[in-house]
Amino acid sequence: MGQAFLPGIRYDKMGEALFCHGEHVEEPSQIRPALERAFKSAEEGKPAVVNVMVDPTLTNLGAISMAYAVLFGHVPYRDLTKYGKAMRRSFLGFAFPGFEKYGIPDAPWPDGWEPIPPEMWER
Incomplete structure (x- = not known):
């Protein structure tokens, strides 16, 4: 994220x-x-x-957590990658009804054991 x-x-x-x-x-x-x-x-x-230099499609399982989503809560939603948006929506959606208010769709829970597809790093 x-x-x-x-x-x-x-x-x-x-x-x-x-x-x-x-x-x-x-x-x-x-x-x-x-x-x-x-x-x-x-x-x-x-x-x-x-x-x-690391493989950018792999991630740390610790990065798929609510704490991680909260720590990067200061980054504006529009500036997040698709992966970051999915993380924020997955982990913070229950606490912030604004997602629905502004038409931000539900996001699937990321699978920490799978490589992240390259398109998820796009904005």
């Missing part, structure tokens, strides 16, 4: 600009070495940012 997968964003480079050690990981085999370098940097007193 509140997460966005923005291609090409290099958080590791942002960290480096703030005097952190930066690591960019694209393959599973790169994770351990990147973490080892990041921990070594932290042990030497320099914070580290490890930017791991």
